[in-house]
Amino acid sequence: MAAIGIDYGTSNSEAIYFDGQQHHVIKLDPSQVSANKIRSSVFIYYDGELPRPENSLIEAKVVQLKGMISQQIDKAKDGYYEALTPERQQQCSDKIDQLRAELHNTSALQLRAIEILSEDMTVQDIPLHRLVETGQFAFGEEGFKRYLHTPEKGRLIYSPKNFLGANLIAGQHRAFVGILAKQLAFFRQSAEQQLQQQVDTAVIGRPVKFHGSRGEEGNQQAIEIMSEAAQQAGFKHVEFLEEPIAAAYKVESSLATPTNVLVIDIGGGTTDICCIKLSPEKLTSHDRQQDVLSVTGARLGGMECDKNLIVKSIAPTMGQGLLTQSGLPVPPAFFTDMCAVDDIPRLNRFFSEEYGLEIMQTKSIVNEPQLLERLLLVQEKKLSARLVNSSRLAKELLSSKPDIVLPLHYVEADYGVRISTDDLFQSMQSWLTKVKRLVTECLDKTSEPPQMLFITGGMSLSPIVQHALQENMLPHLPLIEGDAFNSVCEGLAIQAAKLAKKLNNN
Numbered sequence: 001m002a003a004i005g006i007d008y009g010t011s012n013s014e015a016i017y018f019d020g021q022q023h024h025v026i027k028l029d030p031s032q033v034s035a036n037k038i039r040s041s042v043f044i045y046y047d048g049e050l051p052r053p054e055n056s057l058i059e060a061k062v063v064q065l066k067g068m069i070s071q072q073i074d075k076a077k078d079g080y081y082e083a084l085t086p087e088r089q090q091q092c093s094d095k096i097d098q099l100r101a102e103l104h105n106t107s108a109l110q111l112r113a114i115e116i117l118s119e120d121m122t123v124q125d126i127p128l129h130r131l132v133e134t135g136q137f138a139f140g141e142e143g144f145k146r147y148l149h150t151p152e153k154g155r156l157i158y159s160p161k162n163f164l165g166a167n168l169i170a171g172q173h174r175a176f177v178g179i180l181a182k183q184l185a186f187f188r189q190s191a192e193q194q195l196q197q198q199v200d201t202a203v204i205g206r207p208v209k210f211h212g213s214r215g216e217e218g219n220q221q222a223i224e225i226m227s228e229a230a231q232q233a234g235f236k237h238v239e240f241l242e243e244p245i246a247a248a249y250k251v252e253s254s255l256a257t258p259t260n261v262l263v264i265d266i267g268g269g270t271t272d273i274c275c276i277k278l279s280p281e282k283l284t285s286h287d288r289q290q291d292v293l294s295v296t297g298a299r300l301g302g303m304e305c306d307k308n309l310i311v312k313s314i315a316p317t318m319g320q321g322l323l324t325q326s327g328l329p330v331p332p333a334f335f336t337d338m339c340a341v342d343d344i345p346r347l348n349r350f351f352s353e354e355y356g357l358e359i360m361q362t363k364s365i366v367n368e369p370q371l372l373e374r375l376l377l378v379q380e381k382k383l384s385a386r387l388v389n390s391s392r393l394a395k396e397l398l399s400s401k402p403d404i405v406l407p408l409h410y411v412e413a414d415y416g417v418r419i420s421t422d423d424l425f426q427s428m429q430s431w432l433t434k435v436k437r438l439v440t441e442c443l444d445k446t447s448e449p450p451q452m453l454f455i456t457g458g459m460s461l462s463p464i465v466q467h468a469l470q471e472n473m474l475p476h477l478p479l480i481e482g483d484a485f486n487s488v489c490e491g492l493a494i495q496a497a498k499l500a501k502k503l504n505n506n
């Protein structure tokens with residue numbers, strides 16, 4: 001039996017096995033030849049027909065149909081009493097018999113109800129839990145490509161992790177357990193195939209604070225969902241570890257002496273920070289909570305930067321800032337709502353017909369309606385996730401280029417937006433201030449100051465982030481060189497190996 005580390009990230013996920021000497025990365029996405037990770041987004045879709053509408057909807061429709069038939073019976077009865085000839089009376093009587101038979105033929109009524117409900121049903125009308133129970137799943141690049149080619153056939157859950165701590169309405173809790181269970185089962189099976197042994201134990205990374213505004217209650221819900229999903233996925237023993245602490249365990253193996261290290265992990269969804277006492281002598285200890293000097297985290301990840309970059313650089317080419325004929329600005333909420341890929345109710349509202357009408361109305365009273373036409377196209381074609389993904393690409397490219405032209409041909413032919421590093425820098429300022437505040441909070445809470453700095457997570461590759469944190473804020477701390485993408489998962493794998501040993505000894 002083997003134990004693996006799983007970094008279930010907002011943008012990317014990874015699974016690694018540590019054999020005590022070496023890390024073995026589990027290949028999760030065959031289309032990602034060089035990368036070890038898999039996109040965390042999931043596309044749930046239907047190849048053929050959509051599923052039968054839910055029983056509750058069918059029952060409600062049957063009640064409605066029965067009501068209509070009863071009315072027709074009443075009308076036929078009136079006709080019977082008012083009939084002037086025996087023939088007419090007979091006709092009405094036959095009609096009443098026929099309607100009564102219809103009224104009591106429940107299975108025919110149910111079929112009729114299903115027919116009516118299915119007529120104009122789209123994937124968007126299917127509640128999430130039903131989609132999870134009846135749809136097909138496509139992970140990683142394959143899923144994202146399917147979404148790009150046939151968005152109308154399913155729904156893309158851009159970052160399932162973002163919803164785990166959120167206020168979930170009835171059915172959504174079950175839906176997210178189902179989504180994660182499918183993903184974790186896929187990771188476990190991939191690991192079993194690659195390692196050629198059974199995998200029943202995992203240490204799964206967790207942010208210090210999950211996305212959401214519900215504090216500790218939200219954190220508990222997220223852990224509940226992940227635990228339930230892991231169990232459904234076939235894991236017997238599961239432990240959770242804060243992501244920056246996991247990254248610290250990876251760093252620990254490279255230290256020669258006891259050192260206090262400040263670890264900053266800036267990922268796609270959250271920034272997680274810890275100050276921890278590391279020591280080569282503790283490499284094999286399983287429980288290290290007493291060595292954690294302080295830990296902080298917040299919903300401050302790369303995705304927020306992607307959205308801010310849209311508002312700063314792309315939204316102005318879609319009508320943001322235009323004035324209507326009455327001198328009022330186009331509602332700025334149009335553009336923030338457009339980006340709400342991590343807020344299902346808000347995004348559904350943005351995609352609704354009423355919202356489209358509102359944009360159309362505004363479009364008819366501005367001087368440059370062609371700009372708002374682009375917003376309308378994103379709304380009508382439900383392109384929000386694609387746009388946020390384009391902005392993410394732009395941000396990543398700007399880590400190595402001074403400026404780029406971001407192609408947005410899927411919105412309009414020949415549509416491209418020029419974005420410079422300075423635009424990105426400006427769009428990141430308020431986010432950077434919040435990240436720095438979080439670092440300060442962690443430093444304020446620690447009883448012993450850090451001696452070295454380790455920055456990890458995909459956002460640590462941004463020169464803007466590096467400059468702000470290392471050179472500007474923490475120039476006195478020597479930097480530990482490490483991997484931006486694998487450190488958290490390698491640390492989780494180390495912890496998984498320790499857990500397996502402990503379980504074996506018990």
Ligand SMILES: Nc1ncnc2c1ncn2[C@@H]1O[C@H](COP(=O)(O)OP(=O)(O)OP(=O)(O)O)[C@@H](O)[C@H]1O
Pocket residue numbers: 008009010011012013161243266267268269270271301302303392395396397399456457458459460461462484485
């Ligand atoms: N070269 C780059 N320059 C700037 N940002 C980058 C670069 N490469 C990746 N990123 C950003 O890093 C983020 C993803 O990082 P990572 O894979 O560490 O996140 P995650 O582990 O999925 O998320 P989290 O830990 O928050 O749940 C994305 O926002 C991505 O755009």
Ligand SMILES: [Mg+2]
Pocket residue numbers: 007009010243265267268457488
């Ligand atoms: Mg991460």
